[in-house]
Amino acid sequence: MTGNFTLFLIALFVAAIWSGWDWPYIAKLMPVYVAALPGLLLAIVQLYRDAVGWQSRAGNAAGGAIEMDETHSGIADKRTELRRTVAFFAWFIGGAVSIWLLGIVISLPLLVFLYALVDGREKLSTALIMGACGYAVISGLFEHTLEMRWPAGLLLG
């Protein structure tokens, strides 16, 4: 599985080199020679490491170093983890699509209300208060106080 993501990165670097190869030198110096080519070479080395299980053999090979980014630490029940992950992305992508269709002023308070009520199993009153607070921020604060006009959604525009 790890190799799949590395393959994706390799494809990305190859596409970047392919697209930029015919540009003048000045334009391709950074994207092609400084970023994509070294990135591609390093990703190929990483793919080899993935294939031979280098990371697991080395354990925490570079282990004395401090971990500077969070690493994935799921929960014991992998099925539940997968289900919750899929549900999370469904909510998130649904929220983004809803903003596109209905506009942000309606969608975001609705998303907050529904998530708290359905997924979070909060009380109706709590979910309603959260949704109302969301509406107050997005409409009251941004649209009316800061005069930031949000575009209407595709269906309501």
Add this chain to the structure above:
Amino acid sequence: MEPSIAEAAVKGFLNIIQLKVFCAMLVGVGIGTFTAVAPQGLGIPLVYAILLPVVIKWEPVTGIALLIGASSVSAICAAYLPVLFGIPGGAGSQATILDGYPMGQRGDARRALGASFMAGGMGALIGTLTLAAAIPLAKPLIYLMGSPELFVVVLWGLSMVAVLAGRRPLKGLIAAALGLLLATIGQQEQSGIMRYVFDLPYLLDGISISIIALALFGVPAALDLAVKRLGVEKQPAPLTGKLLDGVKDTLREWWLVVRCSFIGVWVGIVPGIGSQVVDWLAYGHAAQSCKNGRASFGSGDVRGVIAPESANDAKDGGDLVTTLLLGFPQGVSTALFIVALLAWGFLPGPEMIKRSPDIIYSVVWIQGISGIMGTLVGFVLASQLARLAQVRYSIMVPIIFFFVLMGAFSVTRDSADLLLVVGFGILGYFMRWYGYPRPAMILGLVLGGLMERYLYRSMASYGFSWLLRPAVIVLLILATTSFIFALRGRMRGAGAQTAEVES
């Protein structure tokens, strides 16, 4: 005529004497306090990522007040979770658990918190004073720098990948290359050529770093909460004892505070150390140098709280020295701070010292004032803040959803913003899953544009002869040395770990 240092300092102060700046600082203090106390893995990088799209539309000083207010207070109030619940309150306060939690357990929680606020406040003050003192010292050197030297300084910043990659240097380099690549999307400033635009007008100006940061850090953080559904399940230690006793302890140990604060400043300034070790360095120093430290540390010795907290808070001042005077970040938060400065039209580093020294001094003033505010907030709200630690995931996740989607959509209010935030959110999820360090990618993204600009100017003005300029050679040696030290530190650590495993 350029203002003198004193004039810049006064103008910097006058910049912040505005109601909206103080309001922004107060909001920042509130957000920072919540970040420090909320146990669900919120951190300043996430807060910066969320705030960035909003604050870049504000006046610079107001935005700076919000950002610096949040980060400064977050460090000062970071002792809550270690003392009351025995869990880390974010990077830099892990060592506080060793003595803070035993103190809480034996009924001295308020004393431990009092000591931590006081030590944090004093540490923040020492860090701020160091930052203020560094500006006049650095100014003469800054005038020796042209584009070639600035290019090497940015290159030096990029070598920080060795640190930001943590335990995965190869994956860190790949992530940094990806960041550099993404930084080149859009119309090239120097040649006018469209790079990776694919006839999409949206991509002409490149991809907004604030959307990428928001998605990379916000989406995985919310996902973590949604999957693990964590809150603090432990009962907090009883909030008993006296805050004032902790203050007295800290004042009595003032020399320890000064020493550890300078450890924090040093860790913040020197590239390549990695700020996550600051509390352990200070704790180790205190355990070795304090009377009977070896026997009493780890069992509720107040000096074990004072040392890491003072160092952790002083580090922010040190971080800003490198960020503002050299223009390269020491971590994700400072990388995002640089993004904000760039969006406001400042070029952090030598150019900013030349052109906008008053803004740098505004940062110094805000850092100092919010440090004091953070200490006061800690003292005044000590009892109430413990309740914040028990906010449920079902409330936190929709709040993060709300700010991530709104923040992203507010950048250009184009539906493509939404597509980007979803795409980079998924990328952030997989990067974390497969151990590709996201800070390294942000570093590449932030420094990529600057690097290209300075390289182009150097080549256009000097050809390859810029490589022989004395200042360039000195800076290259410094950059290489710090890079090697960072790698050596990692290798030593690896050796130590192997030895530990073998034994």
